[in-house]
Amino acid sequence: MDLLAFASFAVLVVAWLVAPTQERAAAEVLEERAAA
């Protein structure tokens, strides 16, 4: 169970590395505002 706990935390850390960047998110917001 300890190994599973370490693995699940590692999965989260990897997800943060591959998740969309905040810069892209900001660009999307600007696009949405421009469209509105």
Added chain:
Amino acid sequence: MENISSGDTAWLLVSSALVMLMTPALGFFYGGLVRRKNVLATIMHSFFILCLISVQWVLWGYSLAFGPDIGGLIGGLDWAALRGVGQAPNPDYAPTVPALAFMTFQMMFAVITPALITGAFAERKRFKAFVVFTLLWATLVYDPVAHWVWGTGGWLRTLGALDFAGGTVVHITSGVSALVAALVLGRRRGYGEEPIEPHDATMTVLGASLLWFGWFGFNAGSAIGASGLAANAFVVTNTAAAMGALTWMTVSWLHKGAPSVLGAAAGAVAGLVAITPASGYVDASAAILIGLGAGTFCYVGIQLTKRLRVDDALDVFGVHGVGGVWGALATGIFASAAVNAAAPDGAAFGNLQQLGIQAVAVLAAVAYSAVMTFAILKVIDLFVGLRVGEHEEVLGLDASQHRESAYQV
């Protein structure tokens, strides 16, 4: 009085105060999530319930939940108005603290449970209907289920169901009832047609933080003593809350492209919900897995609810219903006699039967809560009317129900 432990008593009284704080904290958590025209009414739901159930519990609620058993289903009225509940301990429930301290600790659980449901019918329920519903629900749903699980002679307790701090009693009953309430009341006007956005996310994060703080009393206080078991419950509570927040934020980040602040707050609450029944039976590694499951399952549950266009306004079923069921089953999986010698091992340690017992408790709580809540709401609708009128809903509940407003600017 020689059996009374000053340490245990002090911890239980402090825990009672911590759990008391959770109900106004819930008011802020929910208050931030509604539109500004409904914030006072939403906070009032929690504050009013604190007052109402504090009196109901003293007069008959405690006796129905913990009084002398009648057929495994409910307590008798022998302890109504706290007759016989005094400064001496009750050895059945808390042998080292005054019975009054145990009673008041349990009171705070009875208070917050119906308050959780209010998030489902936010922004559209008549205040009078809410008052009647709360009183009937506390008496006909919470008190009996609390007796089943925690009362001496209760049938689920006798069966061996584990619920350390209220996963079944508090979260499954309130979560399922919230879903039923959302279905019976119907959607808010404009749902799906216009944006219905939280008016103050900072208020919600503050509320979630105060809930987390109070939850230490909820779970570690349920050890009913200043003990190693309380310390274990404290640690796993914090761990699962953190893991729930991290997981929910991550899932929402991957799903919607940004790490949601409100998602982190909701995830922390989901983790706290799921660890509640398990907090006296599992270790920190299991708490990480329970928090992981809570952040994932509750997030998915809410997406499904929205896809089905059920207007559970503040996601009570997704967080408390789904999180409560996961926590109850996870207790049957991860429970360890090495953590709590008074409890059996769970399925992860070879005792598959415990998982079956937990499933029976879940099914019983789900079925009973759903049927009773539906019946209570239908009766109230017949005599009082559940929803405000169209004009009142558009105007907002602060003005239409309370003749007040939260903000002057």
